[in-house]
Amino acid sequence: MSDTIVKNRLRKPIDSLTINKDDLLKFLQILQERANSACEIECNHIESFIKVEDLEKSKENLRSCSALKLTITGMDGEELFGSITEVFESLSFPEQIKSLYLNSELIYKSNFNYIPRNRFDIFIDFRKPKVLDFSFAPSEKTPNDSTFCVEGFDSTWVNGVFSEIDKFFNKRSSSISGIHKNSIYDVIVWILGIPIGFWACYKLSINISQVFSDSFLQNALFVYIFFLSLFILRILFHYFRWLYPQVQYKSTNDLSIIHRGFFYVIATSIIGAFLYDMLHLLF
Structure with a gap:
C-alpha cells in the first residue's frame, strides 16, 4: 500500500503589527529565501517523473519562477507590481501603504500553469479605521483583513515557514492592540x-x-x-x-x-x- 500524501495548510490572521519600510523589506527578503528553498524541493520532486533529457530545462524553468512578485497599493490609489527590488527601489513607492499582497505560486501559474507543492500567500491591510465611521458598532473588533497562509505537502517546510512568519509578526506587534x-x-x-x-x-x-x-x-x-x-x-x-x-x-x-x-x-x-x-x- 502506498503512503498517503497529506497536504498541510496553516492560516492565521495578523491581529497586531507595527512595521516600517526597512523591516518590511527585511521580511520580504526572508520570504524570498523560503521561496527559493521551496523551489529546490520542487526541483527534487520532478526528478521522479521528468525525462532525463528534459530535467535540466524543467529545473531552469522552475527556478525562473522562484523570484517573488508583490503588489503594493498606496493610500492615494497608486499601485506597484513587481519584484521586491523593483518595488522598493521605485521612485513611485507610496509614502503611505494601503495594502501589500504576495503569493509565491503566482509566477508558476502565470508562466507555465504549474501549481507548486509548497506555497504561501500574505495579505497585509494597513488601512486605518475612520474616526467618523459609525457603520459598525464600536464594541465589535476593528475590521481588518490581514492574514497569511502557508500550505504544502512538505510538513517540515510548511511548519518552519509558518513559525518564522508568525514570530516575525509577534516581535513587531503593537503594545496596545487590545483596544x-x-x-x-x-x-x-x-x-x-x-x-x-x-x-x-x-x-x-x-x-x-x-x-x-x-x-x-x-x-x-x-x-x-x-x-x-x-x-x-x-x-x-x-x-x-x-x-x-x-x-x-x-x-x-x-x-x-x-x-x-x-x-x-x-x-x-x-x-x-x-x-x-x-x-x-x-x-
Missing part, C-alpha cells in the same frame, strides 16, 4: 462613559436650572447631555483606534505624534477634571 478587540468599548463605557455622563449632567445642572424653569426641559436636557457625553466618548474611542491602528505602517512623515498629543490633551483634561471632582466630593 481593537471585542467588547473593549463596553468596558470603557461602564467604567468611564456612564460616570462621566452623570458628572457632565451634574456640572451643568446649576446653569440649566437657572436658564430653564420648566422641569420637562430640564430633564430633557439632562438626558441629552448624558447621551451626548457617550457620543463624544465614542468619537474619542474611534480616534484612539485611528491613532493606534491594528496593523500600522510607519512612514518617515508620520504625523501620528501630533495627533496623539492632541488626543492626550483632550483625554487627560476630561478625565482629570472628572477625577478631581469625584475626589473632592468623596473627601
Whole structure:
C-alpha cells in the first residue's frame, strides 16, 4: 500500500503589527529565501517523473519562477507590481501603504500553469479605521483583513515557514492592540462613559436650572447631555483606534505624534477634571 500524501495548510490572521519600510523589506527578503528553498524541493520532486533529457530545462524553468512578485497599493490609489527590488527601489513607492499582497505560486501559474507543492500567500491591510465611521458598532473588533497562509505537502517546510512568519509578526506587534478587540468599548463605557455622563449632567445642572424653569426641559436636557457625553466618548474611542491602528505602517512623515498629543490633551483634561471632582466630593 502506498503512503498517503497529506497536504498541510496553516492560516492565521495578523491581529497586531507595527512595521516600517526597512523591516518590511527585511521580511520580504526572508520570504524570498523560503521561496527559493521551496523551489529546490520542487526541483527534487520532478526528478521522479521528468525525462532525463528534459530535467535540466524543467529545473531552469522552475527556478525562473522562484523570484517573488508583490503588489503594493498606496493610500492615494497608486499601485506597484513587481519584484521586491523593483518595488522598493521605485521612485513611485507610496509614502503611505494601503495594502501589500504576495503569493509565491503566482509566477508558476502565470508562466507555465504549474501549481507548486509548497506555497504561501500574505495579505497585509494597513488601512486605518475612520474616526467618523459609525457603520459598525464600536464594541465589535476593528475590521481588518490581514492574514497569511502557508500550505504544502512538505510538513517540515510548511511548519518552519509558518513559525518564522508568525514570530516575525509577534516581535513587531503593537503594545496596545487590545483596544481593537471585542467588547473593549463596553468596558470603557461602564467604567468611564456612564460616570462621566452623570458628572457632565451634574456640572451643568446649576446653569440649566437657572436658564430653564420648566422641569420637562430640564430633564430633557439632562438626558441629552448624558447621551451626548457617550457620543463624544465614542468619537474619542474611534480616534484612539485611528491613532493606534491594528496593523500600522510607519512612514518617515508620520504625523501620528501630533495627533496623539492632541488626543492626550483632550483625554487627560476630561478625565482629570472628572477625577478631581469625584475626589473632592468623596473627601
